[in-house]
Amino acid sequence: MVGPPATGTTTQPAPAAPHAATFDSWAATALAAIGSNPPTPAFTPDKARYDVTVDSRAARLQDALGAIAWTALNPQPGRPRTALLVPPQQWGANRDEASAVLGQLDLQLRNNLATPRPLTELLAQQPDPQPYTLDYLDRAADDAVPAHFAEPVHQQGQRITELMSALVDVPQQELSPRAFLTPLRDDLIRVLSLTDRRAGGGAADTNAQRRLDQTTKTMNNLYGSVTVLPPGGVYTLASEQSPLLLVARNDLPVAIRVRFKIDAPAETTITDIGEQQLPAKGNRSFQIPTEVSDSRNLTIPIGLSTPDGVPLGNAVSVSVRSNAYGQVLAIMTASACALLLLLVGRRLWHRFRGQSDPADEEFDAGAVRESKQDRRTRKRDKKRQEAR
Numbered sequence: 001m002v003g004p005p006a007t008g009t010t011t012q013p014a015p016a017a018p019h020a021a022t023f024d025s026w027a028a029t030a031l032a033a034i035g036s037n038p039p040t041p042a043f044t045p046d047k048a049r050y051d052v053t054v055d056s057r058a059a060r061l062q063d064a065l066g067a068i069a070w071t072a073l074n075p076q077p078g079r080p081r082t083a084l085l086v087p088p089q090q091w092g093a094n095r096d097e098a099s100a101v102l103g104q105l106d107l108q109l110r111n112n113l114a115t116p117r118p119l120t121e122l123l124a125q126q127p128d129p130q131p132y133t134l135d136y137l138d139r140a141a142d143d144a145v146p147a148h149f150a151e152p153v154h155q156q157g158q159r160i161t162e163l164m165s166a167l168v169d170v171p172q173q174e175l176s177p178r179a180f181l182t183p184l185r186d187d188l189i190r191v192l193s194l195t196d197r198r199a200g201g202g203a204a205d206t207n208a209q210r211r212l213d214q215t216t217k218t219m220n221n222l223y224g225s226v227t228v229l230p231p232g233g234v235y236t237l238a239s240e241q242s243p244l245l246l247v248a249r250n251d252l253p254v255a256i257r258v259r260f261k262i263d264a265p266a267e268t269t270i271t272d273i274g275e276q277q278l279p280a281k282g283n284r285s286f287q288i289p290t291e292v293s294d295s296r297n298l299t300i301p302i303g304l305s306t307p308d309g310v311p312l313g314n315a316v317s318v319s320v321r322s323n324a325y326g327q328v329l330a331i332m333t334a335s336a337c338a339l340l341l342l343l344v345g346r347r348l349w350h351r352f353r354g355q356s357d358p359a360d361e362e363f364d365a366g367a368v369r370e371s372k373q374d375r376r377t378r379k380r381d382k383k384r385q386e387a388r
Contacts, residue, residue, distance in 0.1 A: 021122050023084035030067035031085065031101070033060040035092025061097050065104045072113040082122060089194060145192045146205065152212055153188050159219050160185055166306035168255040168277060175253050187215045225251035226258060226278065227313025228302050243287040244270070244320065248304060250278035258312060260288065261303045268292050268300065268320075275307050290320075297321045
């Protein structure tokens with residue numbers, strides 16, 4: 001980008017609202033005509049379209065050099081003094097032609113006809129208050145990325161953003177979350193590229209679909225890399241308030257923040273332990289406070305999610321059995337205690353009144369009868385022995 005000489009003003013920070021910068025379509029058309037097999041860009045106005053192969057290669061180069069210098073050499077009042085030069089994505093300029101273009105820009109800079117400025121400074125300028133009408137040419141619509149790519153790219157971009165918000169930047173870790181996920185976002189941008197779309201033949205759509213499928217598969221694998229390890233078999237709790245021991249695994253090369261997502265049955269009360277962090281390429285054990293009021297085998301679905309509630313990995317079903325008998329045990333214990341208190345109270349009541357307990361009388365009478373019967377038996381056995 002080139003513009004008028006600097007006036008000593010400082011660069012303003014770019015506003016938060018989205019901004020777009022217009023470029024010189026005439027200069028861009030002339031730049032596209034340089035080299036071999038020059039295309040005619042879709043944004044070229046109809047009145048500027050012609051068969052560029054009629055001109056020689058040298059003539060097309062001179063046209064481009066003149067278009068680059070036109071704004072600097074012919075300033076017009078009320079016209080912008082900033083020019084954004086945009087060569088085509090696939091440029092057939094050779095080394096000499098590219099050197100000539102750069103030499104033309106260098107000549108303007110050395111003669112104080114133009115000053116290089118960063119794109120951020122251009123975007124930081126206030127928008128033009130004059131109303132405008134968008135003139136989107138039919139050719140540009142034909143060359144655009146097909147609409148059926150837009151929604152899948154948006155969905156995968158949202159998944160990247162959600163995963164990025166859950167990853168943790170650990171100073172001791174060489175790989176940062178941004179460096180880890182930026183290549184995937186770049187692949188989505190390449191899906192929307194216009195490269196090769198003007199050539200026809202469907203190769204651009206095939207390459208875009210292949211890249212989108214690969215990015216989607218990679219994102220599925222990344223989300224599936226954080227999961228709860230199934231304990232295997234039935235997990236037995238020692239008591240009705242024993243903690244549930246779980247192991248979570250993170251196969252990602254960066255740390256991540258997670259939450260446990262547990263669908264507890266009505267017979268269980270499981271405490272939410274809140275947000276937890278898993279190390280990169282590692283496991284971590286957790287004790288989940290659990291209260292079970294049933295001794296039957298219970299199936300508890302357990303999974304992981306990001307702090308924002310986005311599911312991670314595949315949920316596992318944990319079979320849990322508690323040694324607690326719940327309400328039945330409590331009723332039996334209470335009934336036994338009540339019966340014991342009743343018997344003790346009955347005995348004390350008769351003792352305080354100086355009466356013997358009927359239960360003791362029956363026991364004493366039975367003991368006397370048993371004692372007399374034993375004496376008769378002994379006497380009978382003694383007589384038999386003497387007779388012998």
